[in-house]
Every structure is written in C-alpha cells, then in structure tokens.
Amino acid sequence: MVNIGLLGAGRIGMIHAASVGGVEDAQVAAVFDPDESAARTACDLTGAPSATVPEIMADPDVPAIIVATPTDLHADLVEQASMAGKVVFCEKPIDLDAGRVRACLKTVERMQTRLMIGFNRRFDPSFARVKAEIESGSVGEVEMIQITSRDPSPPPIDYLRRSGGIFRDMMIHDFDMVRFLFGEEITEVSATASVLIDPAIGDAGDYDTASATLRTASGRIAVITNSRRTAYGYDQRIEAHGSNGMVQADNHRTTSVSVSSTGGQIAALLKPFFLERYAQAYRREIETFCALAAGNDVPYPDGQDGLKALELADCALLSVKEERTVRCWNPD
Amino acid sequence: MVNIGLLGAGRIGMIHAASVGGVEDAQVAAVFDPDESAARTACDLTGAPSATVPEIMADPDVPAIIVATPTDLHADLVEQASMAGKVVFCEKPIDLDAGRVRACLKTVERMQTRLMIGFNRRFDPSFARVKAEIESGSVGEVEMIQITSRDPSPPPIDYLRRSGGIFRDMMIHDFDMVRFLFGEEITEVSATASVLIDPAIGDAGDYDTASATLRTASGRIAVITNSRRTAYGYDQRIEAHGSNGMVQADNHRTTSVSVSSTGGQIAALLKPFFLERYAQAYRREIETFCALAAGNDVPYPDGQDGLKALELADCALLSVKEERTVRCWNPD
Amino acid sequence: MVNIGLLGAGRIGMIHAASVGGVEDAQVAAVFDPDESAARTACDLTGAPSATVPEIMADPDVPAIIVATPTDLHADLVEQASMAGKVVFCEKPIDLDAGRVRACLKTVERMQTRLMIGFNRRFDPSFARVKAEIESGSVGEVEMIQITSRDPSPPPIDYLRRSGGIFRDMMIHDFDMVRFLFGEEITEVSATASVLIDPAIGDAGDYDTASATLRTASGRIAVITNSRRTAYGYDQRIEAHGSNGMVQADNHRTTSVSVSSTGGQIAALLKPFFLERYAQAYRREIETFCALAAGNDVPYPDGQDGLKALELADCALLSVKEERTVRCWNPD
Amino acid sequence: MVNIGLLGAGRIGMIHAASVGGVEDAQVAAVFDPDESAARTACDLTGAPSATVPEIMADPDVPAIIVATPTDLHADLVEQASMAGKVVFCEKPIDLDAGRVRACLKTVERMQTRLMIGFNRRFDPSFARVKAEIESGSVGEVEMIQITSRDPSPPPIDYLRRSGGIFRDMMIHDFDMVRFLFGEEITEVSATASVLIDPAIGDAGDYDTASATLRTASGRIAVITNSRRTAYGYDQRIEAHGSNGMVQADNHRTTSVSVSSTGGQIAALLKPFFLERYAQAYRREIETFCALAAGNDVPYPDGQDGLKALELADCALLSVKEERTVRCWNPD
Secondary structure, X not given: OEEEEEEOOOHHHHHHHHHHHOOOOEXXXXXXXXXXXXXXXXXXXXXXXXXXXXXXXXXXXXXXXXXXXXXXXXXXXXXXHHHOOOEEEEOOOOOOOHHHXXXXXXXXXXXOOXXXXXXXXXXXXXXXXXXXXXXXXXXXXEEEEEEXXXXXXXXXXXXXXXXXXHHHHOHHHHHHHHHHHHOOOEEXXXXXXXXXXXXXXXXXXOOOEEEEEEEEOOOOEEEEEEEOOOOOOOEEEEEEEEOOEEEEEOOOEXXXXXXXXXXXXXXXXXXXXXXXXXXXXXXXXXXXXXXXXXXXXXXXXXXXXXXXXXXXXXXXXXXXXXXXXXXXXXXX | OEEEEEEOOOHHHHHHHHHHHOOOOEEEEEEEOOOHHHHHHHHHHHOOOEOOHHHHHHOOOXXXXXXXXXXXXXXXXXXXXXXXXXXXXXXXXXXXXXXHHHHHHHHHHHHOOXXXXXXXXXXXXXHHHHHHHHHHOXXXXXXXXXXXXXXXXXXXXXXXXXXXXXXXXXXXHHHHHHHHXXXXXXXXXXXXXXXXXXXXXXXXXXXXXXXXXXXXXXXOEEEEEEEOOOOOOOEEEEEEEEOOEEEEEOOOEOXXXXXXXXXXXXXXXXXXXXXXXXXXXXXXXXXXXXXXXXXXXXXXXEHHHHHHHHHHXXXXXXXXXXXXXXXXXXXX | OEEEEEEOOOHHHHHHHHHHHOOOOEXXXXXXXXXXXXXXXXXXXXXXXXXXXXXXXXXXXXXXXXXXXXXXXXHHHHHHHHHOOOEEEEOOOOOOOHHHHHHHHHHHHHHOOOEEEOOHHHHOHHHHHHHHHHHHOOXXXXXXXXXXXXXXXXXXXXXXXXXXXXXXXXXXXXXXXXXXXXXXXXXXXXXXXXXXXXXXXXXOOOOOEEEEEEEXXXXXXXXXXXXXXXXXXXXXXXXXXXXXXXXEEOOOEOOOEEEEEOOEEEEOOEOOOHHHHOHHHHHXXXXXXXXXXXXXXXXXXXXXXXXXXXXXXXXHHHHHHHOEOEEOOOOO | OEEEEEEOOOHHHHHHHHHHHOOOOEEEEEEEOOOHHXXXXXXXXXXXXXXXXXXXXXXXXXXXXXXXXXXXXXXXXHHHHHHOOOEEEEOOOOOOOHHHHHHHHHHHHHHOOOEEEOOHHHHOHHHHHHHHHHHHOOOOOEEEEEEEXXXXXXXXXXXXXXXXXXXXXXXXXXXXHHHHHHOOOEEEEEEEEEOOOOHHHHHOOOOOEEEEEEEEXXXXXXXXXXXXXXXXOOEEEXXXXXOOEEEEEOOOEOOOEEEEEOOEEEEOOEOOOHHHHOXXXXXXXXXXXXXXXXXXXXXXXXXXXXXXXXXXXXXXHHHHHHOEOEEOOOOO
C-alpha cells in the first residue's frame, strides 16, 4: 500500500484524491490545505487525517506527494518534497518563471528523486493511441503535426492575470504534446496572437486567439491553434502526418446521437470542457503516478518536460512581441 | 441513507454493488451469495456483512433489494421481497416462462410494492437521448424504428441452453426498446431466424441470426436485427424515423482515433461488449433504483414492461415456427 | 460506331440519350416519341432524325434499342425489338404483370437476343463497391443484408395508381439489390406495410411505409425498409454483414460542409432524389449497354433478373394480405 | 451565342473546352495551339476551326478568350486580348513575377476590359458553401481560418523548377481562399518550409512541406499547411472559426463505402487528385466566365486577386528566408 500526501484540496486536488481512491494498493494518507473547509471535505472523501506540510514531509510512511496547490507554491513544495526524498507529482507549471523552474529542477536532480509533471493529456486514451500509432510506424516518419485546442469560453480576467498568459497557461499543453509526439526537440518557434473575443483580455496584457509554428532540427513542422472561445464545446484535435499516412484524434461528443431533419444532420455537442473530456486522462495519470510511487519503471512526463514546454511558451511570446522566428534555448 | 440488500454477487451483482457505492445516501447493507468466496469479495468491496435471504428479508433497516441471482431464482425472490414490503430491482427476465412472470406480478400488484426490471439500455445516455428527442417532437410522429444489435461472439453452448433462446435472451432488450420509444403497444410480430454461425447452436435448439418485424395498432413498424457475431465489436444502433426527421444513435468506439493510409481511413474499433458499452447505463440504472428506493417518483421499467417484452419474444418464436404473423396477446 | 434507337424521349429517355452522347463509339441514330415536341427536343440534343417504331425496327443500321416509354408499352416493344434481332435495354419493369413478363422473356429466349433491364443501382459506384467487397471476400460469407430506401416525398396519386404499388414500384430496386449482393435466390418473403403519410395513398389501394424480410435456402436473411417520405433528402443505404465483417454504403450529401454551433454539428443535406444520387449510375448503366450493343461480354441485369424482382414484389404483397410468410415460386 | 477563343489545348485547356460545351449559348469558336496534334484534338472535340493568335484577336465575332497556355505566355496574351477589347479568362498565375503582373494589370485597367483568374476552388460547391455560410452569419464574425492542402505526390522536378516554388505554385490557391473567405486584406505573413520528402526538391531550390500564418489588420489569423505528399489521396480541408461557431469543408471520398472488420472501420480513399476533386469547380468556373462574357454581372476572381495571392506567396518566401514576420505591400 503506497501512502500519498495530498497538498492542496481544491478542484484538481479532489480529482486526484478520487483517482488515488480507485487505485488498488494506494491511498491518500494525509491532506494539507490552508482552507479548513476544503481540507475537511478531502479528509471525508479519503478517510485520511489533516496534517501540516512539515508533518507530511517528515512522515516516513508517506513516500509520495501530490502537489495541487496554487502555482506560486509549486516550486517550493517540490523542492521540500524532493529534499525529503519523496516521489512527487506536481501540477503544471512548476513555476511561471523558467529560471525558478531550472533552480527547482537542480534540487530534484541533486536529490535524485522522481518528479512527475501533470501533463494529463499524454494519458488520454485517444492521444495515447496517436502516440502508439506513431511508434508502431503505421504512418511512417512523422513530418507535420497539427493541434487544434479551443476552450469553450475564457476564464475570469482575474485568473488570466495570474495565469502567465495564453502561451504559458493554455498552449503549454500543446507544446508538450508536440514534443511527446515528435520525440525530437523544437529548435525554432514563430507565433501570432490577437485579442478578438474580449478587449478586457487585451487590457490584462494577454491574448485570446493564438497560433504557433514549431520546427525541429530535422525540419519537422508543428502548427498549433488556440482560442479561448467556441460555440460548440471543447475542441481538442490532433493530426500527425507521416511519410506513410496520417493519424488523427477527433473530438469527443456527449452522446452518439444525431438528428436528421430539413436542416441537415445534427450531431451531438462536444464534451463541454476539460473535466469531462479528460476524465479518463486524469485517472490514468494518477494510476501512473501511483505505479511510480510504488517503485515501478513506467514512462512519465518529468521536470525537464515541464521546463521545456515553459521555454517554448516563452519563445512564442517573444516571437509575437518581436515579429520574428525565435531560436530556442538548447541545453545540449 | 438507503440500505440495500444485494442478492447475488456474481459479475452483474458486483457491477450493481459498485454503482450503489457511487450513489450518495445509498449503501449496500447486506450481501447474500451461496458461493462463499463471491459473497466475501462483495462484502470486502462494500463493507457490508454477509447474510441469509431470510435475514435480509426480515431486516426492517433494509427497505430495498437488488436481485442479481441466476434467472431461476428471480421470481421467487421478487415475490418474497415484495411480500416483505421491499422495493425491488430485478435483473431481466423475471422468469423465462410468461405464466410464471404473470403469477409473480400478481403478487407484486397485490402487495403494491415497486418492482424495477433491469432494462439497462433505457438508461444509456445515447438511447435516453433518442427517447428525449422523440418526446421533444424534433422528428415529428415516429413511424418506423430500426434496431441493430449484434454481439461480438456467441456465449457458451451451456449458457444458450439455459437462456431461453435468442429472442428471450438477446432480442428481449430490443423489444423493450421498441416499446419504450414508440410509447405504444405492439399488436403483431413476424420473425425469421437462422443458424449461420455455429451448427452447435442449432443443435441446442437455438438460432444465432434473427430478425423481427413489429407492428402497432396504429400501423407503426419496427424492424430488429440480431446476430451473435461480428468481427468489429459490439454493434448497437437505433434509428427512429418520424414525420419530420430521423434520430439515430450510432455505435461507440474505443477511441476517437483514425489512421488514414493507402488503404483508406481506419477508425478505431467499437467498444468490445456490453460491460464497456453500457457502463454508464448500469450506473444510471442503479442511481434510478436508489432514487426509487428513497421514495422518489422517477420513471422506471416495471414488471409489466418485463412481461410484455417476454411475450413479444414468445410471439417472435411462434412466428418463426409457424411461418406467419402472430397477433399479440393484448391485456386491454 | 454503334447506332442506338431511342424509343421514348421523356425524362429518363433524355437522360439515357445524354449518356449515349458521352460514350465514344456510340450514338443515338433515331428517336421515336409520339409527343412531337419531346421527339424534337431529343433530336436536337442528339442530332438524330425522328422515326417511327417500324422504321427503327426495320433499320439494319440500328442494332440496339433503348425502351424508355411508359411501362404499358415495354413488353410489346421488347418483343418487337427482339424479333428484329436487336440488343435491347428496357427500363424496369418489363410489365407489372408477371405472366406478361414471362411471355415476353420466352420470345427473347427464343430469339436468343440480349435484354438488359434498367436496374441502375447495380451501376452506382458505391453499391458496385459493396458488391466488389463481398466478392473479394473482405467480409467473409455474407449472412445478412439491410437496405434502407426512403424517398423524399410521395409521387402524385395518379402515378401511384398506375405504379403497381410500393412493392412493385419502389422496393423492386431493393429486391434486385438483395439478389445481386447475395448471389443466391430468395425462397421466403415476409412483409408488412402501412399507410402513415397520406390517407389518399391508402384510398388508392397502396401503402407508403413498408418492410420486407427475405430468406434464402441457406438461411441468409435480408431486411428492407421503405418509406415514401423523409424530411432530410433521399435516404439510400446498404449494409452487408458477413462472417468476417460488415460493408456499408452510406448516404451521399450535397456538399462536405458542416457547421458546428451551439446546437451541435450540422452536416449538409443528403442529395435530394434519385436523379442527383444516381447520376453516375445512369451513365455507367448506359455505358454498359453500349458495350453490350457493341458485342462485348459484360455482366448486366437481364430479363430473368427483372422477372424475379417482380415476383418478389408479388410475394411481398401476398404476405401483407395474408399475414404469413410466402414461399417463392422457384423455377429450378 | 457567345463565341470563345481557346488559346492552349493542353490538359487544362481541354477541360475548359469541355466545360464550354456544357454551357448553353456558348461555344468554342476558334482554337490555337502551336502543337498541331493538340490543336486538332481540340478542334475535333469542339467542332471549332484552328486559327492563329492574331486571327483570333482580330476576329470581331470572338469577344471572349480563354488563356490556357504555358505560364510564360499568359501576361502577353492577356495584354493582347485586353487591347483587342476581349473578356479574358486566364489560368493562374498571370506571371511568376509580381512586377510583370502589375504591368499587365495596368493594361487591363486602361482598356477597361474584364479579366477573370482561374482560382477554380472558389467555385467548388463545398468551398462556395463555406463562403455562403460565412456570409449568412451562421458562424458569426470569422476569427480564424485553417486550410489543409496536401497533394498525393510531388510533381516532376522539371515542373517544380519552372513552377515558382511551393508558395507560388501550390499555396497560392490557399492564399486566395483566405482572402476570399475573410473578405479582408492580409497585412502580415510568417512562413516555415522544409524538405522532408525528396532531397531533389531541395536541390531544385524548392520545399515540399510548408506552413504559413497570415494576419489581417483587424487581427484575424489564418493558418495554412501544405505538403507535396500523402499516402491517402488529395487532402483538401477548410475550417473557418467564428464568434458563433465553426464551418468546415471536409474531404471528398471516392465512394460512400466503408468496411468494418477486426481492424476497425475502413472508409474509402479520398478522391485521388485535383481533376477528380475539383471537376465540378472547373465546370462552374467556366459557366461563370461564359456568363461574364455574355455581359452578365457575376462575382469573379479578377486580376487584383491574382496579383495579391502572388504577393502573399512572395511574402511567405521572404519570411522563410529571413526568419521573420513580413509586413505585406499594401496598395492603399
């Protein structure tokens, strides 16, 4: 039985707690949240006691930690947990500042602990199938990837102000997906962005509509488009074009029902947003973390993956500002 | 908190137990299964104690019963539970003999208790959506229904021998669906059946491929096709044609992924069988039963629905044998 | 250059004339239509002279005849043309009376001439592809066929009165398709029919909604559904289920465009009716006839195919009237 | 009857000749091609005499000219025809050099004649439907367009050498489509290109895989992806995302047939290439030109459309070379 400490019992923390509950041989063993009511709800759900961060870090019976606090606490908690020798799951991003992320990852590296980043989409059965098809060679050498990612509606302006902007908050998932599917580092980024939905988003220094074009050293191209609004649900599609064919992940609908009438054939709406669309992904992600915490050797998105996606977001923003293609920082 | 007694802890019993676990304000409070190991597993899952049938029937703190035993015990247990004043959920069919079912339903009627039959497909979100579209009037007056229901592979011959045959075991779900969607009783049945997959099925006195055509008093027509084998997964489709349009429920696939290559575009396989395809339906069915057990007024398939679907199966079999259209027994 | 005599310059005659015009090495060489204006239009289109039936029958330079007159002239003209040694294309049906058809076919047989019946759907690229898939073995042994055929709206009552009824006028195409795809004769027919769209259709002694179930000697089953009305265009679909899979021909839409909005995803309407849906089929049918007329050995629907489809229509009507399964006349 | 002079009787010239043949009140009245055999074939098809360019230009009975010669003759012939007062249809591009195009357009402007450019895709029923949906307001204000355009295989290297490169030869159609759909000029272009299919394409100074991101003054974004190879046919898709929804034009398949088997559901291949995919577009384009030649007021892509698409191609190439966003020349 792997005991897991849960730091943060907000919406996403509760989802992870429920996922741990579905894993045999794993349980939430302690909960921390500064909000007492949130902490209590999580304790009720899991049957675990409430505890302080130092208590959890010091508890030798809790070898694994889930960090699901607000972003500004991520890096500190990851460092503490790593220094305590724990296996850590941290929601993305580790920090909005790439320098702070690098410092955090140095600690993790020095401590030789394992850090998994919450790029949940890698665990979506459809997207994982895209990856599997690519690895099986069924489409040959992948040459171009196209990702469409469109939210149903913009988050509150307050959220946007603290989010790091559309590239660091929203497109970061797509940057990670491109790296995951290509299996090759990005060397050039060119991006464009506009405010077309709500001027208040522009006033907050952000964009609501954006695209980015990525290129690898071998010349592969990825194109990402993002929008903060659709009329038709949560639009999440991937195409990977290879020398022998194309693999596509299409959208997921609420039902398989359509109505044909004088206006044509009307298919059901898409799943409304990420909680519904990625419900399986969240479960499988935590199953993977529990396997990791139990000492198994399973593939997972690590700290470097978190850092690189953030760096690509920074490159994209720079490209928008300077109207030029940006060569990526390359650690090698 | 509604306490529910679980009779039968086989595969479907365990699914229902898990579903009860997901319902707030409901719990499995006692488990009976003659197989000790099965009972123990169910007790472990639910935290409920093992008990005998008489104990459960006599327990005033258990107002609701789920009957998930082998079919030959259904009618007796329904009668006992009804006489004990309990709300009962019974897996279909109540009995393979329509006379026995009628006798059982008389008891239930006399006791004025509620009996819900496990026609889970009514609770599938896609099929429920078909019903809702019909009721909304979006396709006008429904004139014709087409149901395709094809299993991935035949069950063992031993199962078939005890099953009552393809019409009572498999097509019974489609008979219920036609009644559910039409909202009008069937008055004529004409059916055809063949043994095309495995001669052993014919040797057991059954068919593996069948179709039935149903007609209502107002002249509406329903066509059902069944097969015990597909190469491509579990094929479950419904079409309802009305005066203003058609509503369709299409199949459900394992992922939204397709591969386009020199051979065309290959979409993912269908969900393999009923446990995967109807996972949501099983959960929603038990949620409805728990609401019923809590005294709420919710629509549900009752004993008469169970009887009428069985009678249609009997008519279909008679139609095959006598090569003629069979007029249905009509209670009114 | 094959010279073709066109008998009948109505709507379908003009379509065939245009198709001949698109075939290299074939031309319409003479046109007959009692309506002078229709004849003149056809002459203008084709550049061919107008002529009487006896002139065309006697002309040794016209070895091939297209019969596109009203149905009641078909059998006589086929016989005359056959006795004149000509290759004949005749629109379906040869006659509404099976006895008259048999007599006509005896003449054709005695004269040893070739007679092609206008079952155009065999030449539709999608349906021909279904046939090719079956013959390739890609779905194994075919066990069940499902055909959905729904017109956008009923024809005028006057037309219906002379049409022979829904089974001989509309479902006859589907009977031929089942025989074409199975490659095995039908031995049993069971049918149901209703008047649900327009009581005037019932007053005319016809039905507007019908289904039929066919069975072969080896136990294969085919299910056909027909309706004289849809709200969504011309609904023409085929499924063939085999031991190794299923092949489907789906509907054809006017464009590949869809609109996704708050109501879901709306795909374009189906092609409106047979002229649009089967435009390619009509062309390919006449190409085949021209090849036949040029002495080539190509597969084609012949007089026996015309007769057998009509007999199945008669069986279906009898089944409706007598509420029983009808065993088919079998020549062998 | 409008008499049309055909200059150039190669593959595309013959397609246009056949299209003219299908237009009532229009005919090809004279054919020029330096290749005698090509000229003769066109004369046979159309019934028109062969003539020299000066003869056609001087013929007052030929008010309209189709220029379907090799590209290097386009500008000269357009100028001659314009000075002769004729209505001109010219295949794209007018010239590969934007300066030469501007000079040619000045002549056309001075002569006040009408010049239609062969952007056939505007006339494709599906793409025209996308335009119509946008104009109807069904998706609100359009904010983003995504175009996928992928050829089945690269043209011969010799062709590529004379083609002006992937942006001027292939993506030029997509540049025109973006302008057509946005109804607003592009102000910024950023492009990326690679050689991933065949190094010989790179040796010829061209690319085989490319993407471009366009932006309008109001901040709308368009993303285009091109590849010279697919394994699965001719991939031609458009999406326009608006404030109230999305309109998509999906690919066109050879048939509506799919096969479902143990590997999944296999849909038919896409139409192989542009002649099949855009057959209707070519016809409708020439119908529009004939209407124009007959003096009707119909919308059509004119010389400025031809110039602007070429300028966008030049901007894209510059963007690739200089790795920066290029601000477009703007005439206003």
